Amino acid sequence: MERRTFLRGAVIGGSVAAFGGSLWAGAAHAAPAQPGAGPYGALGPADANGIRLPSGFGSRVVARSGQQVTGTDHTWHNAPDGGACYEDGAGWIYVSNSEINPGGGASAVAFSSTGAITGAYRILSGTRQNCAGGKTPWNTWLSCEEVDRGYVFETDPWGVQASVRRDAMGRFKHEAAAADPVRRTIYLTEDVTDGCFYRFTPTTWGDLSAGTLEVLVADSGTSGPVTWAEVPDPSGASTATRNQVSGAKRFTGGEGCYYADDTCWFTTKGDNRVWQYNAAAQTVELAYDDSLVDGDAPLTGVDNVTGAASGDLFIAEDGGSMEICLITPDDVVAPFLRVDGQSGSEITGPAFSPDGTRLYFSSQRGTSGSSSGGITYEVSGPFRA
Template sequence: MLRRTLLRTGGLTAGAALTGSLWQRAASATATARSPYGPLRAPDTNGVALPAGFTSRIVARTGHRVGGLLWHAAPDGGACFPDGSGWIYVSNSEIPLLGGASAIRFGPGGEIRGAYRILSGTNLNCAGGRTPWNTWLSCEEIARGRVFECDPYGGRAAMPRLAMGRFKHEAAACDPERKVVYLTEDEADGCFYRFRPDVWGDLASGRLEVLCADAATGPVTWKPVPNPAAPLKAARHQVKAARHFSGGEGCHYDGGVCFFTTKGDNRVWAYDAQRERLEVVYDSESPLTGVDNITGASSGDLYVAEDGGNMEINVITPDRRVAPFLRIEGHPRSEITGPAFSPDGTRLYFSSQRGARGDAAGTDGVTYEVTGPFRR
């Protein structure tokens, strides 16, 4: 779990986690530090450059069958779910009108046991988030987009959760301590939201709130969005005091902190939910460029995928090192999407959305698995 004290204020002692503002400055100063996993080796047969001890395999390709299912185009946001002695990886499809999401079921040894659709007929499903009750929130990245709650096990039909607002949804992250869901918005002047369900575990009704602040970082407040359905006025323009962000992307919660990324200014942010403060974790042009999807490991490490850049996933450690963990070679017009760890933390899944061809329709997407000695 990410350390609860990661962004807490107070005196800094030997071995203690840094406060957000100190971590921000230190992260910038050590942005080119050596990775805790060591340097990347030459690309393997799959074109993936990894540190020593790690291996990759391709688990799915757009237009090819995996587990009996024709894998979707433009694979995007993803998450893993426990499944008995195995697990499931869910992946969105960021294509117009037919988007949706699919799932791959793995056995205890990583063997593929099947694949199936869990959402169909939706529009530009970008990122999303896993809930504590093991459902997948799939988000439409369109004007007045919706959030769909999906069953990764394939037993129940997906349901739209309209109370979570109609806007250009990107990602979602659940905070079980405060019983809210954080939401990012992919607009040049997008907002950062939280949804308070009337009943935790039931997202059918509740209140949508927007983060408000007088300064770029520091204390924040939350105010209700008057009309989350936004038929006439966009949700991000309904509250005058709302803090606007330059293209909200990935979102990840752990240990009292919600991390999210903004592509317009290449930043990784941290919202300290207990103290209601906003800080910047990463604000540099190197080595991490084109910040996008984000996930975390039980070690406290963050893994941030690049949209463009040089097709890397970078690791940000609790001791403020920022360095490449992997790189996909030969996919210059693609982006890395959907990073997610298997429940035991030994496997990392992700996709190259447009693959080597790099076509806008995402017809050459590739979904990978990396196995190795991840820090836990």
Template sequence: MQRRHFLRAAVLGAGTSVAFGFSVTRQAIAFPALPGPSPYGDLLAADANGIRLPDGFTSRVLARATETVTGTGHTWHSAPDGGACFADGDGWIYVSNSEVPLTGGASALKFNGAAEITDAYPILSGTTQNCSGGATPWNTWLSCEETDRGAVHETDPWGGRAAVRHPAMGLFKHEAAAVDPDRKVVYLTEDESDGCFYRFVPTTWEDMSAGTLQVLTEDGSGLAWADVPDPAATTARTREQVAAAKHFDGGEGAYYRAGTCYFTTKGDNRVWAYDAERDALAVAYDDDIPDPPLTGVDNITGTAAGDLYVAEDGGNMEICLITPDDVVAPFLRVEGQDGSELCGVAFSPAGDRLYFSSQRGTSGVSSGGITYEVTGPFRG
């Protein structure tokens, strides 16, 4: 059996007697994604910002690290990383983490209905290496510290309320968070070569201050969730506390949609699909193919049309999309910034603007980070 067909049929830990955990869905038949033509066509020559885009799309620079955001008094943070958008009347807010050690934190850009920046301000400070995170349905941003025994901090995108540290969500090398409102849990990835995939079950929904941290496990009977005995990691690292825990090679971005949590692992360049309804796990994309278009998988987001957008940490500095038909293709490429990584992918509430950052820009250092916006005819 060819490897592609095997992967399409595999249920990773959910019982091999079933052809696939999502047996009645189109995704069950098509995984994993393979290279093909982009729905937006080929990339054109680089624009004035050094970004190659499909026809009909344009880019603009919104903010540069260590420089004042135009029209505001706020200095944009270095090493911009994970981000998300929040509706604000007829405008919106884009929040962005800072992965700088010791100072970390997060900031926000506020837009009016004409897409003009009207304000910029900090929403989190006094933390360290804030990498990715996740937006909540109750309009807060979960900012995650990517450091040993790092924490999740819940922040207010409007900057009106002080951020709150949530140690109950576990102290480990956090990467991303994806909220599942259907099961009322939050999925968490861990950026370690033997990291785990977790979920936090709050005692009271929308209150992350108390609850149970669980880790995904795998044994002969399939996948299950087990409580982590010591989420504060005072006795042992969280990933070492449950013998049957399933380990992943460098957890990165996470995105939840319609019963499935998609997450990426950088060590093996995979995009995973966890079917929360059936406790089934599949490989949605694997770069073990000739001339893979997507390498260095990192932050991930999605659109109402069903497309997934995955940013590269390294690779050839692309943001690639994976279509509902399981075709993977480049959406954009940043030229002249090989010492950087792309991150912070997020769409405006209307879905017509894509935000992302180049963490180290053209200089290759964190103080050279650049945050961009791409506008164009995105699929609805």
């Protein structure tokens, strides 16, 4: 396919601080995180939106599935899922996938510098079950199809350029993506019970039309050195990508992933684990495992993940207690918020505004338990820098 530039504020070469702030460097997580007091204190009573937050924080509803986004003529999509934020002049844009099949796709909401909604629009249509994805350093959105032999679509958050299907990134049950601007590669998770962890290295950084798809190879343990092996047939036409390389390490239901400071953090829902791949050392180890928690585990149903400038990881629950929990740099895991009265839903799409003062996320099925009942929220408050 022809290359699409999409280059709004792009930085294509070198090392880029593209994902906000500094997370843990090196191998700070020598042991999985344990429960403790979070940096923001206990959760208060539910607010008018049914969200329990620490003192000093507040929430608002940004959009509801099947309804027009306030002040616009755009109807918000069903089953909102993975998301990301992009700088837009003095304001920003929040992009959100739609995990329905058929239909899928993604939409965006634009905000002014004060947080007022200034627009909403469709940026991807005609795809299938777009679950999570990832932001690129050149400011595009990689929207991933969570279906057998699904594709990755590179999408313009401003909705100006046409989206492009990126076949070279492999055909499998895609979940999430995270770009590593230092090694100029993109990590990918696979949402099946015997899935793998991949990386795609473009022939030219900034152009995803061609490159090499590899799978992580390691023994069956939870920590240690790893290697990478090329996937012979990324199309998976005759053999699934995960079954083409002997020794490929298996993960039970790959979900969200996030890169910062030489580390890609990713989650697996089948065993409620948060993993860390140290790209500099080429090792993998556990950052969190609910079966290794002393006492009751605060984080279960691990799903989408993002990071804050403070070094905190924010992990959304699919079910569980309908919480977004955080893991601090000193290995403490604690709830940050809880959504009440929506036990038939899951939390999706956590992403911070560029200035780090607002956190966006969705309850995929809201109070109704149906994909048509999705609600997208904003939380604002004194997030630590």
